[in-house]
Amino acid sequence: MQTLTVSLADRSYPIHIGSGLLGQAEHILPHLKRKQVAIVSNTTVAPLYMQTIAQPLRDAGVAVIEIVLPDGEAHKNHQTLQIIYDHLLQNRCERNTTLIALGGGVIGDLTGYAAATYLRGVPFIQVPTTLLSQVDSSVGGKTGINHPLGKNMIGAFYQPKLVLADIDTLTTLPQRELSAGVAEVVKYGLIRDADFFDWLETNMSALMHLDAAVTSYAIYRSCENKAEVVAADEHEQGERALLNLGHTFGHAIENAMGYGVWLHGEAVATGTVMAADLSQRMGWLNAAEVARIKAILQAAKLPIDAPDLGADEYLRLMQLDKKVADGRIRLILQQSIGKAVITADYDAEKLRQTLSLAA
Amino acid sequence: MQTLTVSLADRSYPIHIGSGLLGQAEHILPHLKRKQVAIVSNTTVAPLYMQTIAQPLRDAGVAVIEIVLPDGEAHKNHQTLQIIYDHLLQNRCERNTTLIALGGGVIGDLTGYAAATYLRGVPFIQVPTTLLSQVDSSVGGKTGINHPLGKNMIGAFYQPKLVLADIDTLTTLPQRELSAGVAEVVKYGLIRDADFFDWLETNMSALMHLDAAVTSYAIYRSCENKAEVVAADEHEQGERALLNLGHTFGHAIENAMGYGVWLHGEAVATGTVMAADLSQRMGWLNAAEVARIKAILQAAKLPIDAPDLGADEYLRLMQLDKKVADGRIRLILQQSIGKAVITADYDAEKLRQTLSLAA
Structure with a gap:
């Protein structure tokens, strides 16, 4: 233990x-x-x-x-x-x-x-x-x-x-729910722990097969990351919001499809890809990094393609997010693998392209 | 101000x-x-x-x-x-x-x-x-x-x-609701502020007529007492429970009669008299003190006679109180005017006499 x-x-x-x-x-x-x-x-x-x-x-x-x-x-x-x-x-x-x-x-x-x-x-x-x-x-x-x-x-x-x-x-646990959990494990690597992301790329197969040592380590390191963030910002005034990577997009998907149709982790995985897409459009991530993000989620058997709700409907649903401040949607975006930021300072037109699932 | x-x-x-x-x-x-x-x-x-x-x-x-x-x-x-x-x-x-x-x-x-x-x-x-x-x-x-x-x-x-x-x-404010508020004002005097109780005996008529200076002072001194208690015990682990003088009895009355039939302050006033009655049976208050408590509440046009629910029904309703610990009803009782205690150390038979409205 x-x-x-x-x-x-x-x-x-x-x-x-x-x-x-x-x-x-x-x-x-x-x-x-x-x-x-x-x-x-x-x-x-x-x-x-x-x-x-x-x-x-x-x-x-x-x-x-x-x-x-x-x-x-x-x-x-x-x-x-x-x-x-x-x-x-x-x-x-x-x-x-x-x-x-x-x-x-x-x-x-x-x-x-x-x-x-x-x-x-x-x-x-x-x-x-x-x-x-x-x-x-x-x-x-x-x-x-x-x-x-x-x-x-x-x-x-x-x-x-x-x-x-x-x-x-x-x-x-059904495999689909295991995958949904891995989406949040990957999240810690993406927002603040590049070494863990690398380790996950190497160990994803063992994790999906529930190798005991790998599974325990993945849980421990995830909790360690989460505990550090929570200790620094219990009431989500700042850094803690980073834990919501993919969640603003993901909540819109869950809400649109009806709660429980998509698993939370599946919606988060897809939202993470949307956040990566917008981060790339902003010039913060390169194509190779986005490809790594998609690949690790696919290795965890997670969906990476968002449902086509139309940009307007996405925006309407995202307005309900608790992170909205002064009417402005704040998003968690990637500056690199291992570093995320919360920002309202993104290009609204580029967000619209992401939400339109533009190529 | x-x-x-x-x-x-x-x-x-x-x-x-x-x-x-x-x-x-x-x-x-x-x-x-x-x-x-x-x-x-x-x-x-x-x-x-x-x-x-x-x-x-x-x-x-x-x-x-x-x-x-x-x-x-x-x-x-x-x-x-x-x-x-x-x-x-x-x-x-x-x-x-x-x-x-x-x-x-x-x-x-x-x-x-x-x-x-x-x-x-x-x-x-x-x-x-x-x-x-x-x-x-x-x-x-x-x-x-x-x-x-x-x-x-x-x-x-x-x-x-x-x-x-x-x-x-x-x-x-209707007079009945004003009286209900005075019940809580009197409470501060009873539980921790004998001087305030004395002052209230002198100034009750002016307070009931909403004399501005008397009313402001009564509110200020009440809030001062409450603020001190809350600052010392925000989550009601100890002293704060004293603020519930009369409330365990009162809640039972409100619950039995249907919420809103008796005003909260009216139920508290009657509950305060029941607490005083039990305190007297325990030998902690004398007859003169109990008479003063009844008199000040009557001067505030508050009820002092509890409805006859029967002791068993009172006990059943009081068991729902949040102060119950290990199945034992804890009560706020008076050791004197100006000093209350929270205790589970009372005579159960004497409580039954109080609840039976025995003379």
Whole structure:
């Protein structure tokens, strides 16, 4: 097991990465204020892993409430949130009750937001079971739900007490979701870690085959990058926005196609290619660099061709992005592989060419 | 105008108290990150004061979105919250848009919670227009909504950038709501400020007649007490719970009668008498002190007789309180006038006598 720390003063917390962690209650027990937890999972993950984590806790004398939600991004909404609140209230959960999120990003975001808002805040623990949530969404305290008018529009910054990333859970992950997670791994290389990008080019095949050492290292290094960014800018006033490489384009795609049709990581991969395309049009990336970006995403079996929504529709959807400031869309663009910037200082006509999927 | 500060490191903020403040945009302008605000009010307050505050802001070049909600505690729920979100999204409000709560405690709690959760947090300003919200709910950052299974069960700690308490708004307040506010004023005297309690005994008639100097002083001293408590214990881990004197009993009454039938302050007043009754049964207060407590509340035209729900029903409803720890109801009780404690160390049979309204 490897451990690293997200450094946020009195809200610092450890991330444990390794094999077999789900069945080891000793990682969780020291973080409980009271021997009562509510484990929130979904209909896909709960049959696989709920008892793996719940039974050792029960054996250690912890009262465990199980909350099983419908699966999918389409359920990351207010209605599903109410299901969590209802269970917590019916079971008289108190301020010392710890919520445990067992699942992917949707479960983590929903559970984290429920924890942030139930009784004005109760402790929670992230147990991410997808690659995407292990390398990205479980770390950093972004929680929230979607609104019919936009993704992640309602939420809170709320840090977990612990992140437990068990790589064994990736063996049951569909290949398409594994690929979606790799999109975020590649992102860290692109925005701030050129060496990691090089390493990924070499090790992509092993990662896609879930070689244990390669997978653990990829998760560790991703979390390390994310932890550094979050520690420097918890509330996304500056550098943290770089983590949204590809996301402004990607959110527009997800929103247009209907939440859950494209996986988040697939939309991000395609958005990353769009950001690279605009970066090339701005003269910041050369053709070879763009080709490397496309190649590594293709090696991860990710889509790189954006749907043709028309530039106007893209612009309309992108206006909903949380990074819009004074009506101006700010984008994360590449200055090189390993260096991204957030900027509103791009050529609007070139953005239109990118969105028109012009050759 | 008098000003005091709530000291919370980088989240500190001023409270301005005085006459005519609503029409003075200069108090608000320095706090806006962008010249766009959304003013949230209700159908009772908006016709009286919306333009008083909105027009000077517009004259200063601020874009003003007006959001008018139905009035009443019964609307402090998820459905009303959605109305706020919908307006904000439809108007493309961004992270730099400031929300302004113009109204009483319900508007303040709803708007503050919307501000805490919209785009994971936008700035907000409290402009309380009732005595209760000026002396209590607008200060300290408690925000939230009710759930069908309990009051204020969903929420966040989220501090405003400014509190603007204009005593002129109290002239349009129904007497019953004025009394409800006085219940919270009396509370500060009871829990930590015996001198203030004495002063209130002398000045209650002037306060009920809204004498300007007496009213300003009562608000200032109440906010001063609240600010000290909040600064010492922002997240209610300890002393802050004392502010809930009468509230555990009061919430049970509100919950049993249906939200909004009893005013919050009326329920608190009655709950305060119940707390005093139990304190007397415990031997902590004498009969003369209990008589003084009843007398000052009656001078404020507040109810002091609890509805007869039966002890079992009271206990069931009180179990939902957020202060319950390890299944044990913790209560705020009086050791003397001017000194309250939070304790689970009371005689359960004596509590049952209080709840049974035994003589």
